[in-house]
Amino acid sequence: MSTASPRCATCPIPWGERACHHVGGRGPENCPLLTCPELIPGALEELQNVDILKMAQQSSIQEAQGYTDRDLGYARVRPLKPRILETLEFARRMGYQRLGLVFCVGLRREARLVAQFLENQGLEIVSVVCKVGRVPKTILGLTEADHIIPGTVETMCNPILQAKIVNAGQTQFNIALGLCVGHDSLFFKFAQAPTTVLAVKDRLLGHNPLAAVYNLESYYRYLKSPLP
Numbered sequence: 405m406s407t408a409s410p411r412c413a414t415c416p417i418p419w420g421e422r423a424c425h426h427v428g429g430r431g432p433e434n435c436p437l438l439t440c441p442e443l444i445p446g447a448l449e450e451l452q453n454v455d456i457l458k459m460a461q462q463s464s465i466q467e468a469q470g471y472t473d474r475d476l477g478y479a480r481v482r483p484l485k486p487r488i489l490e491t492l493e494f495a496r497r498m499g500y501q502r503l504g505l506v507f508c509v510g511l512r513r514e515a516r517l518v519a520q521f522l523e524n525q526g527l528e529i530v531s532v533v534c535k536v537g538r539v540p541k542t543i544l545g546l547t548e549a550d551h552i553i554p555g556t557v558e559t560m561c562n563p564i565l566q567a568k569i570v571n572a573g574q575t576q577f578n579i580a581l582g583l584c585v586g587h588d589s590l591f592f593k594f595a596q597a598p599t600t601v602l603a604v605k606d607r608l609l610g611h612n613p614l615a616a617v618y619n620l621e622s623y624y625r626y627l628k629s630p631l632p
């Protein structure tokens with residue numbers, strides 16, 4: 405692999421002319437198609453695992469089935485399903501019966517609704533709240549000054565325990581709902597079953613972090629300046 409880091413996110417080539425769009429397309433010098441072509445067959449080799457292949461196939465089918473009017477072409481195709489329905493459909497496609505639902509206590513109302521929805525559809529749900537374990541934050545080497553409300557005893561979020569509980573519950577697939585930045589990463593690291601995300605936490609923006617991105621040219625323009 406070349407030392408030039410891929411920067412697909414800021415690729416200067418128009419989408420329809422890109423190397424990743426069609427054979428014969430173009431890429432910049434640091435295009436990963438050019439700088440690490442040896443990784444492509446390696447990634448495809450992983451599909452020889454039948455479980456991985458099934459997940460890749462069903463993900464792709466789910467993607468296509470998320471649209472209607474597909475026969476009318478790219479300009480007229482329309483999205484069809486909310487993510488929560490796609491999550492159910494994907495679980496069914498994969499034959500999963502037993503799902504983990506790991507959620508933030510701040511989204512306990514939503515978690516109840518999501519669990520009820522999935523159970524009503526015939527799935528078994530193992531749900532675990534972030535504060536499970538009731539371990540005080542001080543065990544992390546923090547002081548009470550680091551608490552949300554300084555001077556009080558606070559229970560830490562425990563994504564490692566959330567993972568261990570759903571692992572012990574032998575879930576086949578997990579859904580993360582509103583876990584904090586970093587806590588979600590720890591859950592992904594320790595969970596044995598594959599995990600999807602129904603929603604991420606954004607305390608300020610109603611769990612829609614892209615609202616800040618969509619407003620970068622207006623109310624969130626300060627994010628474009630170097631931040632302390």
Ligand code: SF4
Binds near residue numbers: 434
């Ligand atoms: S794969 Fe290459 S052409 Fe495609 S977005 Fe990345 S840099 Fe651009």
